[in-house]
């Protein structure tokens with residue numbers, strides 16, 4: 001069983017989080033969707049998908065470009081964990097909403113999704129990445145709560161480690 005991270009990043013924040021998750025899990029492979037075709041995901045049984053939210057609740061550009069190919073994948077029999085970056089202060093009504101779009105698509109492609117997290121400690125008004133009082137994955141806010149990032153990653157990795165490796 002092999003695991004890899006696929007992500008996209010517009011200003012480097014998701015890039016940094018992807019690297020930290022990889023080191024924390026023991027240097028698993030990391031692919032940037034800016035220069036990797038989405039069908040590379042087919043090579044792995046377990047994948048971590050991540051990226052930031054742009055526009056007003058939209059996917060970032062590289063996710064946008066990869067989207068059509070991504071939507072053609074068959075993720076049944078795959079275990080997927082998700083992470084997203086956003087700014088809960090400036091985009092309080094669409095905080096990390098792109099993660100919600102990725103989640104919905106991953107579910108419709110029949111993956112098993114793990115790694116939901118509590119919304120406690122965040123102060124946004126609304127997010128499409130939220131179901132009741134849970135986010136659908138790890139949520140990082142480098143703009144306002146960067147001091148919490150390492151601990152959030154560490155707790156999440158601990159939570160998913162057994163199932164994602």
Ligand SMILES: Cc1cc2nc3c(=O)[nH]c(=O)nc-3n(C[C@H](O)[C@H](O)[C@H](O)COP(=O)(O)O)c2cc1C
Nearest residue numbers: 009010011012013014052053057086087091095096
């Ligand atoms: C023009 C612009 C639009 C943004 N839109 C959103 C948004 O709708 N929701 C959100 O949570 N964050 C939004 N953000 C914040 C980014 O998602 C955040 O800064 C993130 O850490 C960037 O990660 P990246 O460098 O990996 O792309 C926006 C930032 C900018 C500059």
